[in-house]
Structure formats: structure tokens, C-alpha cells
Amino acid sequence: MFLKRSMNRIIGIVLLLIGTTFSALGQDKGIAYKIVGKDLYCSIDRSLPQSQIDSLLGTCDIDFNNLEAMLRSGESSADHWQVEAIEPHRIVLKKPLKSLTGKAGNQKDLIVLLNEEIESTVEDYRFGYNMFHKPAVIELDNGLTRFFLKVEGGKPHGIFISGTFNEWSTSANPMEPCDSGYYVDLKLGVGPHYYKYIVNGYWLLDPRNQLKESDWEGNENSVYFKCNYTFRLKGYTNANRVNLAGSFNDWNDNRFTLRRVPGGWQRKCYVKEGTHAYKYVVDGEWILDPDNPVKRDDGAGNQNSFMSVGDSIVFYYPRDLDARFVVLSGSFNGWNAEELRMQKTDSGWVLPYVLAAGNYEYRFRVADKIEWQMDPLNPISSGPYETKNSVVSVKANHHFFFPRTRGVDELILTGDFNGWNEHGYYMERRADGWHADLYLPKGKTRYKFIVDGKWIKDPSNPLFEPNEYDGYNSVIWVK
Amino acid sequence: MLCSISLWGGKPPEPSFSSGAYNQRLIMQRPVPKGDFQHMVIPFKRVGNLIIVEATVDGIRGNFIFDTGAPYLVLNATYFRNYKEEEGHIATDVTGKLNTQRTTEVERLKVMGMYYENLEADVSDLSTIENKRGIQVLGLLGVNLFMRMEIEINLQDEQLIVYRIDREGRRLEQPSYRMEGDYHKSFELRNNAIIASGTIAGQSLNFCFDTGAEALLLDNDLDEEVYTEMRIVRRSTLNGAGGSSTEVLFGALREMEFGPKLKSCQVMIADLEEIGRAYGFPVDGFVGYDLLRMGSVCINFKTKELIVNVFKKEHE
Numbered sequence: 001m002f003l004k005r006s007m008n009r010i011i012g013i014v015l016l017l018i019g020t021t022f023s024a025l026g027q028d029k030g031i032a033y034k035i036v037g038k039d040l041y042c043s044i045d046r047s048l049p050q051s052q053i054d055s056l057l058g059t060c061d062i063d064f065n066n067l068e069a070m071l072r073s074g075e076s077s078a079d080h081w082q083v084e085a086i087e088p089h090r091i092v093l094k095k096p097l098k099s100l101t102g103k104a105g106n107q108k109d110l111i112v113l114l115n116e117e118i119e120s121t122v123e124d125y126r127f128g129y130n131m132f133h134k135p136a137v138i139e140l141d142n143g144l145t146r147f148f149l150k151v152e153g154g155k156p157h158g159i160f161i162s163g164t165f166n167e168w169s170t171s172a173n174p175m176e177p178c179d180s181g182y183y184v185d186l187k188l189g190v191g192p193h194y195y196k197y198i199v200n201g202y203w204l205l206d207p208r209n210q211l212k213e214s215d216w217e218g219n220e221n222s223v224y225f226k227c228n229y230t231f232r233l234k235g236y237t238n239a240n241r242v243n244l245a246g247s248f249n250d251w252n253d254n255r256f257t258l259r260r261v262p263g264g265w266q267r268k269c270y271v272k273e274g275t276h277a278y279k280y281v282v283d284g285e286w287i288l289d290p291d292n293p294v295k296r297d298d299g300a301g302n303q304n305s306f307m308s309v310g311d312s313i314v315f316y317y318p319r320d321l322d323a324r325f326v327v328l329s330g331s332f333n334g335w336n337a338e339e340l341r342m343q344k345t346d347s348g349w350v351l352p353y354v355l356a357a358g359n360y361e362y363r364f365r366v367a368d369k370i371e372w373q374m375d376p377l378n379p380i381s382s383g384p385y386e387t388k389n390s391v392v393s394v395k396a397n398h399h400f401f402f403p404r405t406r407g408v409d410e411l412i413l414t415g416d417f418n419g420w421n422e423h424g425y426y427m428e429r430r431a432d433g434w435h436a437d438l439y440l441p442k443g444k445t446r447y448k449f450i451v452d453g454k455w456i457k458d459p460s461n462p463l464f465e466p467n468e469y470d471g472y473n474s475v476i477w478v479k
Numbered sequence: 480m481l482c483s484i485s486l487w488g489g490k491p492p493e494p495s496f497s498s499g500a501y502n503q504r505l506i507m508q509r510p511v512p513k514g515d516f517q518h519m520v521i522p523f524k525r526v527g528n529l530i531i532v533e534a535t536v537d538g539i540r541g542n543f544i545f546d547t548g549a550p551y552l553v554l555n556a557t558y559f560r561n562y563k564e565e566e567g568h569i570a571t572d573v574t575g576k577l578n579t580q581r582t583t584e585v586e587r588l589k590v591m592g593m594y595y596e597n598l599e600a601d602v603s604d605l606s607t608i609e610n611k612r613g614i615q616v617l618g619l620l621g622v623n624l625f626m627r628m629e630i631e632i633n634l635q636d637e638q639l640i641v642y643r644i645d646r647e648g649r650r651l652e653q654p655s656y657r658m659e660g661d662y663h664k665s666f667e668l669r670n671n672a673i674i675a676s677g678t679i680a681g682q683s684l685n686f687c688f689d690t691g692a693e694a695l696l697l698d699n700d701l702d703e704e705v706y707t708e709m710r711i712v713r714r715s716t717l718n719g720a721g722g723s724s725t726e727v728l729f730g731a732l733r734e735m736e737f738g739p740k741l742k743s744c745q746v747m748i749a750d751l752e753e754i755g756r757a758y759g760f761p762v763d764g765f766v767g768y769d770l771l772r773m774g775s776v777c778i779n780f781k782t783k784e785l786i787v788n789v790f791k792k793e794h795e
Contacts, residue, residue, distance in 0.1 A: 033711040033728065038703045040711070040728070059714075079726075097706070100699045102717075102725035103753035107548065107689065107696050107765050109607045110717060110727055110747055158591075162522075167615075169540070170522045170533045171591065201520025201591075203637050219525070219637065443613055465557045465606035475557055477615055 031056050035097060041084065042093045053091070060093055067091065125192045126276075127248035128225040129256060129269040136208035137224050145188045145226060149197050149206070150181035156199050161186070163195030163221070167479060170198055190228040191270055194221040227268040229309055231278075234264040234291060239282045246278030253281040273310030273356035308354040313394060317364045318348035319376065328353070329372065330362030330389075337365055357395035357439050359417060359425075380436055382424030391425055396437035398476060401460070402449050403433040413438075414455075415447025415473075422450060446473040500757040502582060505551040505599055506671050509626055512641075514593040517652035521591055521639040526612050528693035528768040530632070532620060532639065535589040541617035543590075544608070545632075545639060547778070548689030548765065549621030550671030552588065552600040555609070558617055559583065559602050588624075593641065595624065619691070622671040626780045632690065633775040635790050648781030658777055660786035662738035668783060670759045675785065677737035677766060680704045684763035686737060688778075688785065692767030694745040695732060698752075701763055708733050709746055725749055737766050738787045744769045 030045040030052060044056050054064050061077040062070065069075070071083040080099035085092040104110050130137070138146050147161055159175045159182050166172045166186075175182035175197075194213060197204040205212060206222035213223050231244050242265040245253040258265035258280075277296070279286045288295060289305035296306055315328050326349040328340040342349035342364075349364070361382055363372040374381065375390035382391045400413050411434040413425045427434035446465070448455045457464050458474035467473045523545065524531040530545040536554065546553075554562070562583040581602045588595045600618070609616045629650065631640040643651040650656055666675040666688065673688040682702045697705070711730040728748040735741050755761040770776060774789035 031713075033714055035703075035706040035709070035711060035728075038706075042714070059716075097748070098700050098750075100726040100728070100748070100750050102750065104717075104725050104727070104749040104751055105753050105757075106607075107692060107751075107754055110696065110725070110749055162524075167542075168524045170524070172540070198522050201522050201638055201640075203522055215525075444609065444615065446610075462561065463557055465609075466604055 038097050039094050040097050040100075042081070042095075044091045044093070046087075046089050046091060057091070060095075062093065125225075125270065126272040127246070127256075127269065128192055128223075129227070129267065130225050131210040132208050133210060134208045136206055139226075140185065143187065144185040145224075146183055146185050147175075147195070147206075147224075148178075148181055148183045149175065149199075149204075150208075151199065156182075158198070158200055160198040161195055162198055162203075163193055165189075165193050165195070188226045190226050191272075193224045193226065195224065196221055225270040227270050229271045229307070230266055230268045231258060231280075232264065232266040232291070233258060233280050233282075233289070236265065236282050237263070239265075241283055243281040244278060245281055245286070246276055248272065248276045248278070253286070271307075271309050273354065275306060275308045275354050277304035277306055279304055310354045310356060311394070312352040312354050313392065315342065315351045315353060315362070315375075316348055316377065317342060317350075317366075317373070317375070319373070320366045320369070321348065323369075324367040326367070327365040328362060329365055330360050332358075332360045332362070355394045357397075359391060359393045359439055361389035361391055363389055379426075379428035381426045382418065382421065384423045388424075388426075393437055393439045396439050397478065398438055398440045398445075400427065400436045400438065400447075400458075401433055402427065402451070402458070403460075404431070405433075405451060408451055412450035413447065414450060416445050417447070440476060440478045442478050445476045445478065447476070448473055500759070501550050501670060502601060503670075505582060505601060506623065508551065508599060508623055510595045510598050510624055512593050512595060512624070512627060512643075516592050516641075516643070518640060518642045518650070519591060519593055521593075521641065523637055523639055525634070525637060526614050528772075529608075529612065530634075530639075530690055530771075531614065531616075532590060534617070534620065535587075536585050536617065537587055539617065542614055543618050543620045544616060544691055546619040546689070546691035547622050547673055548687060548691045548767070549619040551621040551623045552585075552598060553605070553619040553621060554583065554585070554600050554602050555605040555616055555618050556602050557604075557606060557609075559600075562602065565599060590620070622668075622673065625778070626668075626671075629777060629779045629781075631775055631777040632771060634771045635775070644779065644781055646781065648779050648784075658786050659788075660777070661774065661789045662785075662787040664738040664785040664787070666783050666785055668780070672758050672762075673778065673785075674762075675737070677735055677764070679732070679735045680708045685761070686764050686766045687758070687762050688770070689765045689767045690771065692765040694747055695735070695741075695769055696751070696765040697746060697748050698761075698763050699728075699748050699750050700752075706748075708735070711748075735766075737770055738785060739770075739773050739789055741766070741769045741773060 030048040032043045034041045042060065044053060046053065057064055060081040061079040062081055067083055067086055071086055074082060076082050079101055080095040081093045082095065084094045136148050140146055151159065160170060161173045161175060161184050162168050162170050165188055173184050173186065175184040197206065205220060209222040209224065211223040212220045215221050233242055236242060242258040243253050244256045244258060245251045248271055249255060256269065258267045279288060288303060292305045292307065294306040295303050297303060317326055320326065326342045327337060328342055328351050329335050329337055332355055333339055340351055340353065342351040363374060365372050374388060378390045378392065380391045381388045383389050402411055411427045413427050413436050414420050414422060417438060417440060418425060425436055427436040448457055455471065457472045461474045463475040464472040465475055521532060531542045532545045533540065534543045565582045565584055582599055583602055585598050585600055586596065588598050605616050625641065629642040629644050629648065645651060645654065664675055666673050674685055675688055676683050677686045682705050684701065709730045709732045711728050713729045715727050715729060717725045717727060730746050732744040732746040735744065751762060770787065774787045777786040
């Protein structure tokens with residue numbers, strides 16, 4: 001009897017501790033943990049929707065309907081959880097700390113779990129421009145970009161440039177001496193490039209570059225934009241200041257100032273591929289680009305100038321020439337059913353459209369037809385049969401191939417690029433096998449083929465790694 | 480970092496590179512670093528809290544993790560699967576059992592001006608770290624590559640400095656130099672693991688100093704006093720192949736001592752028995768980044784000493 005009363009007191013103290021401490025913890029909503037002695041306690045908030053409570057209990061291998069019975073009997077779940085208390089506002093479970101399930105086999109696998117939510121992110125720039133104290137990076141006529149570093153003092157015994165353009169290699173790009181410093185010529189793609197110099201093993205920001213970005217690891221890197229567009233405004237030579245505002249810089253009218261040139265204003269910059277709206281701001285007054293005939297209404301009665309960067313794809317739909325209209329709709333415009341009306345020609349409906357590199361799904365909406373039409377000329381598609389879409393890859397950089405296999409009528413390619421969708425991409429059947437061209441982003445891509453419902457790795461790719469299903473995924477690295 | 484064991488369960492249809500404990504024969508080897516240097520500065524990159532060093536294996540250049548949790552060179556099976564398997568050796572693991580792991584030999588491993596020739600290596604699956612960190616990882620540079628040297632790790636300047644040393648652990652270029660340090664901590668080398676004591680809530684624990692440990696890792700069967708210093712934030716499960724899973728608690732540790740006082744550490748609690756088995760002895764925990772963020776850490780494998788110079792900013 002004494003023992004029981006003492007136990008009740010101990011439990012009471014423990015629950016009090018849990019109640020007072022849990023609210024302060026920044027953790028998954030509605031669930032809180034605490035170690036008391038050698039036991040792990042778990043408190044589940046009963047004000048949550050029942051489905052969430054069921055789900056949280058499920059992570060402890062406990063059925064809500066068995067709670068009362070487990071409390072009475074003191075029985076444990078398969079994962080060693082016991083029901084400690086059922087209160088109006090919470091359910092408290094406990095298990096011995098020693099009974100954490102499974103044995104860790106590899107500390108690094110565990111540690112990456114800890115950081116999965118704080119992985120560093122590289123900003124996806126839509127727009128950018130350079131800011132240097134003194135010239136340090138110049139574009140050469142041969143298309144290469146020259147980086148120059150002035151080095152004071154003695155002759156360094158090793159000087160390199162390292163950046164996103166060479167996967168931050170510390171040795172791939174040594175710099176050559178010139179009369180006043182060191183230089184290296186690199187072939188860069190359009191867009192932002194993060195970089196640093198390495199002098200005698202020491203990392204160095206570009207001292208002449210004002211533009212720096214945190215790498216989210218506690219350090220900074222210099223940033224250089226390889227430009228792809230020049231904004232020009234003729235005239236307005238008496239103006240004091242001409243700024244540019246557009247959809248690419250969140251219509252900020254106070255950041256990007258054009259430079260005065262004979263007969264007007266201009267400045268180079270980087271603009272991400274795609275179609276963008278913009279206006280000039282001349283001494284505070286917003287004006288359309290007088291030399292750009294492409295103007296559209298923003299839906300609120302305001303006109304904006306529009307510009308496009310990138311290659312134009314011509315979408316073509318050869319059927320329903322007697323229809324009143326045909327609209328192109330896809331993942332690139334949020335499946336907007338009205339926006340992109342196609343132009344009628346003698347042979348079909350066409351629409352040139354600029355898209356950034358990527359893989360996109362689309363269909364054609366034909367007036368008076370309920371069902372949206374797939375592209376009859378495009379063999380690559382995605383999705384379950386009833387909701388299949390055509391797929392177009394812009395700037396495709398990888399060709400997938402699977403050899404012809406007797407008795408196989410369709411072949412599906414799936415991987416990181418489509419969220420491991422078991423319904424696609426459906427590949428194109430040719431005489432020698434199945435083909436598909438896709439755009440793959442920089443970095444690692446894992447993929448598999450689905451052949452007659454069987455998931456198999458690419459037989460022609462020597463790079464593969466184990467997955468959590470006791471099988472293997474094929475691996476491609478795009479540099 | 481353990482490389483030769485993993486969570487994969489069941490038997491995959493392809494050769495597995497992830498079973499068994501560390502290879503005793505590889506642990507015993509002491510590769511000789513070659514190259515014309517007395518000391519060398521090696522710049523590194525940081526990805527998460529990992530230290531990434533560029534190295535070249537037989538002409539293949541790429542990222543390697545500088546990892547004192549690994550006892551020797553480990554190559555990623557994704558890229559070195561077809562390397563010739565070492566034959567004619569009976570390999571045993573640290574417990575003396577026959578080791579079925581795959582080992583191979585590389586002709587040349589080069590890190591800047593330093594290189595090793597005819598070096599044996601383990602081939603293991605490192606895909607988890609690659610996928611979680613989003614970088615290509617060719618392998619791990621483990622402890623035995625550096626055991627003939629003194630190595631200084633400076634996270635703030637993002638550089639490793641390796642020094643050649645004599646039998647007494649003195650730098651060849653400066654034999655009379657004795658490194659000043661805010662903290663000197665002796666360690667024991669056990670199967671190439673750097674083992675030193677640390678204290679949590681007055682309890683002395685055996686830690687492995689693992690530069691690949693991005694957070695503090697603790698066993699789930701320690702003295703209960705130890706757990707009074709931490710708050711638990713969430714519980715998660717790491718799923719491996721064949722339905723295997725490992726339950727892990729995540730939290731924050733208020734303070735521990737490991738030379739300097741390490742405050743506000745991210746901590747994980749799991750059953751580390753299997754990891755200890757791979758090393759050949761029980762380990763209470765792993766500490767790495769939490770010490771490295773405090774200051775530059777110098778490891779002298781001859782004097783078996785960790786010397787910590789606390790970064791000024793942290794010190795003030």
C-alpha cells in the first residue's frame with residue numbers, strides 16, 4: 001500500500017514536470033518529449049484533431065481504442081510504449097530509454113537526420129548585376145570571363161580560383177601571373193557564380209567585388225553575374241536618374257540604376273530565362289519602355305512592358321482547325337485555362353513561348369471540347385491513363401535509353417526529376433528501344449525504369465547506389 | 480564515421496559493401512605520406528558541418544570527407560565498385576572474426592602536394608551522406624592517413640594544416656616549437672579511433688573525437704544524470720532497407736566538457752551498441768563539430784594530444 005502511494009506521488013511529480021516543461025520546447029506541434037530518470041515520456045495534446053492523435057499514437061505503435069485497456073493492464077506496445085496517463089488535455093506515454101528501437105549502425109547516417117531541415121539553400125536569382133570597386137572581372141571577346149587578382153607582397157606558391165563553376169574545386173583552376181597580379185580565363189554559363197580565391201592555401205574574397213553572399217555555413221563568398229541582357233532607354237538625357245523595376249526584382253524601383261550613355265541610359269544585368277514585366281522609373285515617374293512594342297495589361301488597368309530571355313519553343317496543335325480557339329495550358333503557367341491563346345494558321349494552331357530550362361507538362365484546351373487534348377505529335381507523356389499530359393523538356397541535357405525488350409509495350413522512366421512518379425515519364429518507342437530526352441538540374445539525379453511493373457536500374461549505367469527497398473537506384477551527376 | 484556497417488537489412492541482389500565491422504588489417508596499416516613539404520596548408524570546403532577536402536584517387540578528382548571517425552581510407556562504392564578486389568589476404572574485423580568486406584588498392588591518393596602510393600582502402604556505400612548533403616562524395620579520409628603527422632583543423636579559416644613530425648611528435652621544420660594552447664587534452668588511439676574522456680553533468684564518458692560528427696551523439700544507456708542536461712525536441716526514425724529502423728531522439732545539451740566547455744550542443748540519442756561493436760569497444764558518444772566550432776584543434780598522433788586554441792570571438 002505504501003509502495004503504491006509512493007509510486008502515485010512519483011508519477012504525479014513526473015507528470016507535473018512534463019506539463020511545465022513541454023510547452024517551452026520548439027518541437028512538432030502537439031507532441032512533446034522528456035527524459036525523466038531512465039524513461040522517455042511522450043505527451044500528446046488532446047486538443048488536436050482525432051486523426052492527428054491517431055497518427056501520433058501510431059508512431060508509438062498504439063491504437064487509440066486500446067488506450068484505456070493498456071492503461072489498466074500496464075501492457076506495453078511492440079515498441080515498448082506504455083500508457084502512463086489519460087487526462088482531459090493530454091495522453092502521456094512512456095518507455096524505457098534503453099528500449100529505443102533498432103541499433104544505430106552508422107553515426108553519419110543518424111547525423112544527417114538531424115540536419116535534414118537546415119540544409120543550406122542557394123538563392124535562385126531571377127535578376128542580378130555586378131558591383132565592383134575596381135575592374136576585376138571582365139568579359140572577353142572570345143566569350144571567356146577573365147578574373148584578375150592583384151597580389152601584394154612576395155610571390156605566392158599557389159593561387160587558385162574556386163567557385164560554383166568548378167564545384168568549388170581547390171585545384172582545378174590555377175591562376176597565371178601577369179604584370180600586376182594573377183588572372184584566369186573561364187568559360188561561364190549565364191547567371192550567378194559564387195567564388196573565392198585561394199592564395200597559399202588561404203581562402204580570400206575578391207577584394208574588388210562589393211557583392212557578397214552568405215553561404216549559410218558561417219562564411220561569405222563573392223558573387224559575379226554573367227550578364228545576358230542590356231536594358232536601354234533612349235533620350236531622357238536631362239533626367240537625373242533612371243531606375244528599372246520589374247517582376248524579376250519584385251518591382252523595387254530604387255535598386256537598379258541605369259548608367260548614363262551618349263543619347264540615353266543603359267546597363268547590363270542578368271535576367272533569368274522566361275518572360276518578365278518591367279517599367280522604367282525616370283526621376284520617380286514610371287514609364288513604359290518606348291522602344292518595346294510588347295505591352296500587356298496587368299489585370300488592374302496598368303500597362304507594363306514585357307521582355308523575354310531564352311529560346312522560344314513553338315507549341316503546335318495540328319487538329320481542330322474549325323474550333324473557335326485553342327488555349328495552351330501547362331505546369332509552366334499554373335494550368336491557366338485562358339492566358340495562352342494560340343494563333344491559327346493554315347496547318348494548325350501555333351504559339352511561340354519562352355520557357356526556362358526544365359521539364360513541363362501541358363495540354364491543349366479546345367473550345368467546346370470538355371476533354372483537354374494531349375499533343376498528338378509528342379510521344380513523351382506523364383500521369384495515369386485518365387489524366388495523362390504531354391511532357392516537353394526545355395534545354396534537355398540527358399538522353400535516356402532502354403533497349404528493346406520482347407513483350408514490353410510501354411516503358412516508364414521515373415526518378416528525382418518527377419518525384420518518383422510511377423506513372424511517368426512514358427518513353428518514346430523506337431525500333432531499337434525506348435528513348436527520352438530530359439532536362440536534369442545540376443547535381444545528382446537518381447532514377448529507375450519501370451518495365452512491366454518491375455522497377456529496374458539502368459543496365460547501361462555503371463553508377464548506382466542502394467536504396468531503402470533492398471534494391472538499387474541508378475545515378476547521374478550533372479556538373 | 481562508420482563506413483563498413485550500415486542499416487541495410489536483408490540480402491540485396493547485388494554485392495553488398497556494407498556489412499561487418501572495421502577491417503583489422505587496414506587499421507594496422509600506417510601509410511607513408513610522400514611529397515616535398517614539411518608542412519602544408521590544405522584549404523577545405525564546408526558542407527553542413529562536414530569538412531570536405533579535394534583529393535585525387537588514380538586520376539579521379541573529387542570531394543572527400545575529412546573524417547577522424549573513419550579508421551582508414553574509404554571509397555564510395557558508387558564510383559569504385561569495379562575496383563579490383565584485394566585477394567590473398569584473410570581479413571579479420573576488429574573483433575577477430577573473418578571479415579567479408581571488400582577492400583581494394585589504389586595506386587595513388589593525392590591531396591594537394593601530399594600523396595600516398597599503393598594504398599589499401601575499404602569500399603563502402605556512402606550514398607546517404609551524398610543524398611542528404613547534395614554533394615558528390617568519393618570517399619572518406621580516415622585516421623591512418625594522418626597518423627605520421629600532426630594535423631591542425633581550423634574551421635574558421637577553412638583549412639587543415641599538416642606537419643611532418645619526428646618520433647617524439649616534434650615538427651620537423653621547428654623541433655623546438657611547442658604549441659601553446661588554451662586546452663591540452665590527451666587521448667587514446669583504439670583501433671584508430673581517437674578516444675578521450677568528456678564530462679556531462681559530472682559524469683565522465685568515453686567519447687570518440689569524430690570530425691564527421693556534425694552533432695553530438697550519445698548512447699541511450701548512460702547514467703541517468705547525463706540526460707538531465709538536455710531537452711528532447713523530437714523523435715525520429717531512420718529507415719533502412721528491409722524494414723530495419725532506428726529510433727533516434729533529437730535535442731539540445733546545455734553544456735559538456737571536452738577540453739573547453741561546449742555549450743548548447745545539438746544532441747542525438749540512439750542505441751550505439753552496434754557502432755561500438757564495429758569499433759571493437761563500447762563508445763558512450765561522438766563529438767566533433769561542437770569542439771571544432773570552438774577553436775582550432777590540433778591532433779598530434781605521436782604525443783596523443785588534442786590541443787585547442789579557442790577562437791577569439793568565442794573566447795571573449
